[in-house]
Amino acid sequence: MSERTRNIASVAVIAVMAVALLLLTSTQPATSxxxxxxxTRLKCPVCQGESIANSPSQMAEDMxxxxxERVSSGVPDDQIIDELLSSYTGAVLLDPPAxxxxxxxxxxxxxALGVGIAVILWWRRHPGQKxxxxxxxxxxxxxxxxxxxxxxLAFAGIVVVAAxxxxxxxxxxxxxxxxxxxxxxxxxxxxxxAVIAANAEDPQVNGMRLALAERYFDGGDYRSAFxxxxxxxxxxxxxxxxxxxxxxxxxxxxxxxxxxxETATRxxxxxxxxxxxxxxxxxxxxxxxxxGAGETDQAIETFEELLADPELAxxxxxxxxxxxxxxxxGGECP
Amino acid sequence: MTGxxxxxxxxxxxxxxxxxxxxxxxxxxSDPGLVDSPLIGxxxxxxxxxxxxxxxxxxxxxxxxxxxxxNFFASWCLECRDEHDDLVAASESFADQxxxxxxxxxxxAAAESLSYLxxxxxxxxxxxxxxxxxxxxxxxxxxxxxxxxxxxxxxxVVGKIIGEADALILGATIDSIRNGEQPGQQITGDxxxxxxx
Numbered sequence: 229m230s231e232r233t234r235n236i237a238s239v240a241v242i243a244v245m246a247v248a249l250l251l252l253t254s255t256q257p258a259t260s261x262x263x264x265x266x267x268t269r270l271k272c273p274v275c276q277g278e279s280i281a282n283s284p285s286q287m288a289e290d291m292x293x294x295x296x297e298r299v300s301s302g303v304p305d306d307q308i309i310d311e312l313l314s315s316y317t318g319a320v321l322l323d324p325p326a327x328x329x330x331x332x333x334x335x336x337x338x339x340a341l342g343v344g345i346a347v348i349l350w351w352r353r354h355p356g357q358k359x360x361x362x363x364x365x366x367x368x369x370x371x372x373x374x375x376x377x378x379x380x381l382a383f384a385g386i387v388v389v390a391a392x393x394x395x396x397x398x399x400x401x402x403x404x405x406x407x408x409x410x411x412x413x414x415x416x417x418x419x420x421x422a423v424i425a426a427n428a429e430d431p432q433v434n435g436m437r438l439a440l441a442e443r444y445f446d447g448g449d450y451r452s453a454f455x456x457x458x459x460x461x462x463x464x465x466x467x468x469x470x471x472x473x474x475x476x477x478x479x480x481x482x483x484x485x486x487x488x489x490e491t492a493t494r495x496x497x498x499x500x501x502x503x504x505x506x507x508x509x510x511x512x513x514x515x516x517x518x519x520g521a522g523e524t525d526q527a528i529e530t531f532e533e534l535l536a537d538p539e540l541a542x543x544x545x546x547x548x549x550x551x552x553x554x555x556x557x558g559g560e561c562p
Numbered sequence: 563m564t565g566x567x568x569x570x571x572x573x574x575x576x577x578x579x580x581x582x583x584x585x586x587x588x589x590x591x592s593d594p595g596l597v598d599s600p601l602i603g604x605x606x607x608x609x610x611x612x613x614x615x616x617x618x619x620x621x622x623x624x625x626x627x628x629x630x631x632x633n634f635f636a637s638w639c640l641e642c643r644d645e646h647d648d649l650v651a652a653s654e655s656f657a658d659q660x661x662x663x664x665x666x667x668x669x670x671a672a673a674e675s676l677s678y679l680x681x682x683x684x685x686x687x688x689x690x691x692x693x694x695x696x697x698x699x700x701x702x703x704x705x706x707x708x709x710x711x712x713x714x715x716x717x718x719v720v721g722k723i724i725g726e727a728d729a730l731i732l733g734a735t736i737d738s739i740r741n742g743e744q745p746g747q748q749i750t751g752d753x754x755x756x757x758x759x
Binding site: 315421427 | 572573574576581598600601607647648650651652654655656659669695696697699700701702703704705706728729730732733734736737740755756758
């Protein structure tokens with residue numbers, strides 16, 4: 229067999245293989261029916277690489293019904309496919325589009341085929357190369373080693389890319405355990421109410437519950453604040469600090485909202501039973517007695533004791549100093 | 563000379579093969595359901611659906627002016643069950659704030675959905691709708707459930723949650739829409755297909 233004949237035979241073999249490959253990967257519809265034809269082009273979104281025409285899933289069946297309805301209405305094929313593309317993007321196409329980052333899937337095999345043919349032709353025209361290699365075993369070995377290293381690196385690259393792509397879906401959504409870590413300054417009252425209602429049994433939601441109650445309290449909305457403080461006050465899993473805050477606020481609201489001095493002091497005493505040194509509880513108790521029962525002297529005494537504490541919070545100190553001045557002047561509580 | 567040409571040609575073949583393999587490998591583990599929804603920033607697909615109990619149901623155009631939260635759910639979906647209480651809480655919390663929650667049964671007979679809602683507890687402020695033939699699910703490009711879409715008062719899709727939503731995420735998304743922002747797509751966890759899909 230001449231060299232020319234061998235070249236032609238090589239190219240013919242490659243061409244036959246290429247055509248066979250194209251035929252194998254082709255997704256030409258089995259029938260000429262338009263619905264089937266469109267169905268074989270569309271990928272079932274809930275299946276693994278199946279067309280909606282071939283998938284037995286309910287979703288594929290529903291999509292085929294939609295296609296059938298559109299075909300019956302005289303809608304052109306491209307418009308039907310565009311309609312689904314507008315909802316699902318190219319993910320609904322069985323064949324990747326020959327554009328964007330999937331263009332390489334169409335181009336690469338053609339390039340590889342062309343390079344392969346060129347190499348074979350070149351080799352056929354330079355038969356001496358084999359002899360060169362035979363007389364240079366060292367070079368061949370070096371080439372083999374380099375080739376091996378390139379293949380190993382390529383394989384490693386593929387593994388890395390594949391592994392990264394498997395991490396696309398993040399972990400589950402933030403749950404109740406993360407509630408305490410939320411910055412609540414940007415969160416609306418309605419969102420906080422929803423989170424609290426959905427996690428009512430979770431003691432970790434008490435932080436958010438108190439934050440919301442404080443918002444209502446500061447805005448003078450005692451009616452909205454009351455149920456949240458009450459839940460925290462009655463929750464055996466609430467921390468001491470949470471319970472004290474809730475009881476003291478409930479006490480103040482009982483006095484300020486309903487004028488119930490006795491109820492107010494009882495609630496605040498419950499807070500003091502948890503922590504007798506609680507400056508907030510002592511301050512509010514003294515204020516209730518001063519404002520509600522006219523016990524100015526006892527209030528002055530408590531205010532002075534509290535101001536003697538060097539660790540008293542600056543904001544509370546300022547407030548007590550103002551109250552003390554007013555009480556000493558014989559004024560009524562504000 | 564011949565050897566050098568062959569080497570370059572061989573490297574070219576290896577290079578093309580590697581590029582091809584990397585592209586294929588990059589798609590290997592990706593979940594097709596995680597594509598960015600093309601609906602975000604576009605007018606929401608219109609729907610008029612009957613209630614699960616056969617009642618009048620709802621039409622999206624009638625809800626114009628409200629923020630509409632459209633959630634696709636089913637009794638067979640575990641993530642949907644996990645997020646149910648949060649959806650109910652959010653729906654009721656935002657009910658008087660011009661926010662309407664709509665839950666569309668996905669590939670399930672109305673009787674099964676109703677039975678599930680009777681067991682889990684339905685919200686009095688949520689519209690529970692049937693979607694025969696999955697037309698609305700297809701129009702919204704649903705890959706699996708739960709998926710939740712957020713439509714602003716002008717009728718534009720501005721947000722989507724893929725996976726389980728909790729009250730904090732639902733509320734924060736609504737808050738950002740009320741602030742005139744477009745929250746976009748958030749992926750919070752897995753979605754499910756019908757077991758026999």
